[in-house]
Amino acid sequence: MAAHSAVLSVSRIINPIWGRHLGNTVKVFGTTLTSHRNKTLHVPPPAKYGGRHTVTLIPGDGIGPELLSHVVEVFRFSCVPVDFEVVHVNSALEAEDDIDNAITAIRRNGVALKGNIETKHTMPPSMKSRNNLLRTSLDLYANVMHCQSLPGVQTRHRNIDIMIIRENTEGEYSSLEHESVSGVVECLKIITRSNSLRIAEYAFQLAREKGRRRVTAVHKANIMKLGDGLFLQCCREVASGYPDITFDSMIVDNTTMQLVSKPQQFDVMVMPNLYGNVVSNVCAGLVGGPGLVPGANYGRDYAVFETATRNTGKSVAGKNIANPTAMLLASCMMLDHLKLYNYANLIRNAVLTTMNETRLHTADLGGQGTTSEVVQSIMRIIQSKGQLTADI
Amino acid sequence: SSFHGSVWVQMQTVTLIPGDGIGPEISAAVVKIFDAAKAPVQWEERNVTAIKGPGGKWMIPADAKESMDRSKIGLKGPLKTPIAAGHPSMNLLLRKTFDLYANVRPCVSIEGYRTPYTDVDLVTIRENTEGEYSGIEHVIVDGVVQSIKLITEDASRRIAEYAFEYARNNQRSSVTAVHKANIMRMSDGLFLRKCREVAENFKDVKFTEMYLDTVCLNMVQDPTQFDVLVMPNLYGDILSDLCAGLIGGLGVTPSGNIGANGVAIFESVHGTAPDIAGLDLANPTALLLSGVMMLRHMGLHQYAAKIQTACFDTIKEKKVLTKDLGGNSKCSEFTTEICRRVQDLA
Numbered sequence: 001m002a003a004h005s006a007v008l009s010v011s012r013i014i015n016p017i018w019g020r021h022l023g024n025t026v027k028v029f030g031t032t033l034t035s036h037r038n039k040t041l042h043v044p045p046p047a048k049y050g051g052r053h054t055v056t057l058i059p060g061d062g063i064g065p066e067l068l069s070h071v072v073e074v075f076r077f078s079c080v081p082v083d084f085e086v087v088h089v090n091s092a093l094e095a096e097d098d099i100d101n102a103i104t105a106i107r108r109n110g111v112a113l114k115g116n117i118e119t120k121h122t123m124p125p126s127m128k129s130r131n132n133l134l135r136t137s138l139d140l141y142a143n144v145m146h147c148q149s150l151p152g153v154q155t156r157h158r159n160i161d162i163m164i165i166r167e168n169t170e171g172e173y174s175s176l177e178h179e180s181v182s183g184v185v186e187c188l189k190i191i192t193r194s195n196s197l198r199i200a201e202y203a204f205q206l207a208r209e210k211g212r213r214r215v216t217a218v219h220k221a222n223i224m225k226l227g228d229g230l231f232l233q234c235c236r237e238v239a240s241g242y243p244d245i246t247f248d249s250m251i252v253d254n255t256t257m258q259l260v261s262k263p264q265q266f267d268v269m270v271m272p273n274l275y276g277n278v279v280s281n282v283c284a285g286l287v288g289g290p291g292l293v294p295g296a297n298y299g300r301d302y303a304v305f306e307t308a309t310r311n312t313g314k315s316v317a318g319k320n321i322a323n324p325t326a327m328l329l330a331s332c333m334m335l336d337h338l339k340l341y342n343y344a345n346l347i348r349n350a351v352l353t354t355m356n357e358t359r360l361h362t363a364d365l366g367g368q369g370t371t372s373e374v375v376q377s378i379m380r381i382i383q384s385k386g387q388l389t390a391d392i
Numbered sequence: 393s394s395f396h397g398s399v400w401v402q403m404q405t406v407t408l409i410p411g412d413g414i415g416p417e418i419s420a421a422v423v424k425i426f427d428a429a430k431a432p433v434q435w436e437e438r439n440v441t442a443i444k445g446p447g448g449k450w451m452i453p454a455d456a457k458e459s460m461d462r463s464k465i466g467l468k469g470p471l472k473t474p475i476a477a478g479h480p481s482m483n484l485l486l487r488k489t490f491d492l493y494a495n496v497r498p499c500v501s502i503e504g505y506r507t508p509y510t511d512v513d514l515v516t517i518r519e520n521t522e523g524e525y526s527g528i529e530h531v532i533v534d535g536v537v538q539s540i541k542l543i544t545e546d547a548s549r550r551i552a553e554y555a556f557e558y559a560r561n562n563q564r565s566s567v568t569a570v571h572k573a574n575i576m577r578m579s580d581g582l583f584l585r586k587c588r589e590v591a592e593n594f595k596d597v598k599f600t601e602m603y604l605d606t607v608c609l610n611m612v613q614d615p616t617q618f619d620v621l622v623m624p625n626l627y628g629d630i631l632s633d634l635c636a637g638l639i640g641g642l643g644v645t646p647s648g649n650i651g652a653n654g655v656a657i658f659e660s661v662h663g664t665a666p667d668i669a670g671l672d673l674a675n676p677t678a679l680l681l682s683g684v685m686m687l688r689h690m691g692l693h694q695y696a697a698k699i700q701t702a703c704f705d706t707i708k709e710k711k712v713l714t715k716d717l718g719g720n721s722k723c724s725e726f727t728t729e730i731c732r733r734v735q736d737l738a
Contacts, residue, residue: 119574119575121573121574121581121584125577125578125581126577127577128577129574129575132575156508156509157508172524172541172572172575172576173575175575175576175577177576177577177578177579178578179578182545183544183545183546183582184542184543184544184545185542185543185544185578185579185582186540186541186542186579187540187541187542187543187576187578187579188538188539188540188541189524189538189539189540189541190536190537190538191536191537191539192535192536192537193534193535193536194535220626220629223524223525223527224524224529224539225529226529226530226531226537226539227529227537227538227539229537230535230537252629252630253629253630253632253633253634254633256608256630256631256633256634256637257633257634257636257637257641257642258637259612259634259637260508260509260612260634260637260638261507261508261637261641274572274626275630277572277604277605278604278605278608278630280605281605281606281608281609282608282609282611282612282634284609285608285609285610285611285612285613286612289609289613290609309605309609310605311606311609
């Protein structure tokens with residue numbers, strides 16, 4: 001692993017011509033090198049049209065459209081140089097044209113902000129989850145979620161600060177199922193060495209970048225000896241290249257038990273797809289609920305931002321009571337990705353100030369505020385910072 | 393039958409499997425408490441360490457199997473699986489021998505043992521034979537592994553029926569099926585369909601469906617909204633341990649396994665704790681509460697209520713508690729205290 005870093009740093013320093021000669025060597029270390037590149041030579045999509053970025057916006061279903069409209073509103077108000085290309089995906093149609101359009105748009109722009117697209121059970125099993133299709137087509141292999149206790153939110157546990165890195169493309173979500181005999185269904189869970197190495201590498205890189213001390217791999221290798229065994233082995237291999245970071249592993253059922261009694265013990269966690277689903281939802285619940293935590297899906301070439309728990313929120317849609325925090329924080333993560341750090345911090349601070357200081361909370365946090373009131377408060381705080389703003 | 397006070401009571405035989413590590417001492421504690429409560433239970437102690445049968449297949453000793461087939465009810469302490477023994481996990485062997493298809497874990501907050509979650513009162517019912525734990529895995533090519541999750545119509549229907557019957561027999565108002573049918577369309581879809589079909593025959597019990605992630609999210613925020621949960625193997629494993637964590641861990645959580653042919657084995661789900669074995673420090677609560685679950689299963693509700701109340705009152709009082717519950721009493725002292733309360737309640 002040290003050798004990889006050496007190759008990378010050398011190829012960066014020396015002449016591009018030499019770089020081409022190292023081409024073959026670079027290919028051998030394929031995936032690990034590209035994830036290094038993702039972190040260190042992180043190239044945002046080209047700003048077009050006079051310095052303004054274009055980002056794909058997929059409203060989705062449920063509360064997606066209203067929350068994203070608030071994001072657009074806040075961006076317009078703060079004069080953020082981002083234009084949105086809106087692509088609608090109709091979850092009721094069996095044809096895949098809508099989702100294909102969305103994927104093409106994301107390939108074009110490189111970055112997207114999305115709401116959750118509902119998967120209706122009434123549709124035949126051949127119709128796959130649109131969200132899953134998007135993630136696998138764009139190879140958004142890492143789902144990253146940062147759960148932090150917020151001072152303004154009352155929860156049972158305090159001082160939680162966990163980063164969850166979840167493999168996003170394979171595992172139990174491979175959507176490979178068949179009914180061999182009537183009444184007997186097999187569902188395949190695929191674990192590959194290359195994807196496991198890739199996600200482990202991503203996790204350790206991120207841990208190092210953020211100065212985190214410990215990475216915990218979550219698995220069920222005592223039962224799924226080959227599948228999760230392979231995942232664990234890959235994590236160990238990658239861990240050996242990061243001696244400054246402690247690596248340990250924990251079985252998923254014990255992990256959930258520990259999370260509800262002592263969540264403060266966890267630092268960075270890496271895991272396959274399904275356990276990631278469980279653990280990220282448990283952690284989101286521990287810090288205050290689905291309305292607070294933003295999530296990001298990173299691939300080698302694309303990045304898609306959304307709320308961490310991916311809820312459609314049908315029960316609260318259209319009532320102006322949804323919590324806009326998660327989506328706004330996700331949009332700040334997107335601005336960070338686009339290297340528009342000042343705007344990201346401006347909006348993020350305004351959101352957190354509203355949450356922690358003015359304590360204007362929506363119903364999911366036990367407050368009385370409406371979504372619009374919270375957004376208005378955020379915009380007022382942005383205005384008070386003295387930056388250029390449009391009219392409210 | 394035996395003469396209890398002024399009435400003849402039918403004694404029921406129960407196969408007792410003390411287990412390893414702290415198993416024997418907590419089993420002895422439970423026997424003592426049942427004795428104090430004068431529960432009409434006759435214990436038959438058996439050992440289930442695997443032996444190699446004819447044909448080289450690992451199996452449990454014949455006398456253990458015979459006893460269980462006869463008594464139909466078992467109470468089991470923790471079993472250890474020695475690493476190099478060559479035989480599969482003991483729990484797996486028991487599961488296969490008696491076709492223990494349902495794992496039932498009632499999780500009730502224990503007053504006096506504080507956790508951040510109060511008023512938890514739910515039951516997780518987990519399909520225990522198939523699903524993600526079918527053990528079917530292959531290496532397709534070097535570096536690509538495939539694990540097979542198996543969902544069958546029969547197993548799904550069986551577990552759904554058990555869940556609804558349990559709800560009805562224990563006066564629970566709703567059953568929630570936990571699934572991920574948005575991703576695993578066919579497999580969890582089949583499971584869900586069977587649950588819906590069975591729900592049609594149990595109109596007195598409310599049936600809802602919820603995604604696994606939504607259940608996890610809501611469980612850690614407000615566990616009071618859940619009643620009976622039914623789900624396939626893996627989700628059940630994770631959720632039942634999550635719920636055990638809510639009420640205080642495996643040291644206070646009861647568990648029961650229901651098999652075909654009317655066999656039911658109740659067990660404590662914690663480990664053998666070899667470091668404190670034989671030192672009279674163990675906490676028998678988990679095994680005791682499993683015993684209480686067993687009494688309810690046998691229809692001996694007043695004895696169950698008496699023992700449970702005695703146990704909870706002892707914990708609530710906080711005067712005599714084992715080390716893991718925050719006190720510094722010995723197992724025998726804790727047991728004696730519960731026995732005293734049981735006799736007072738008589």
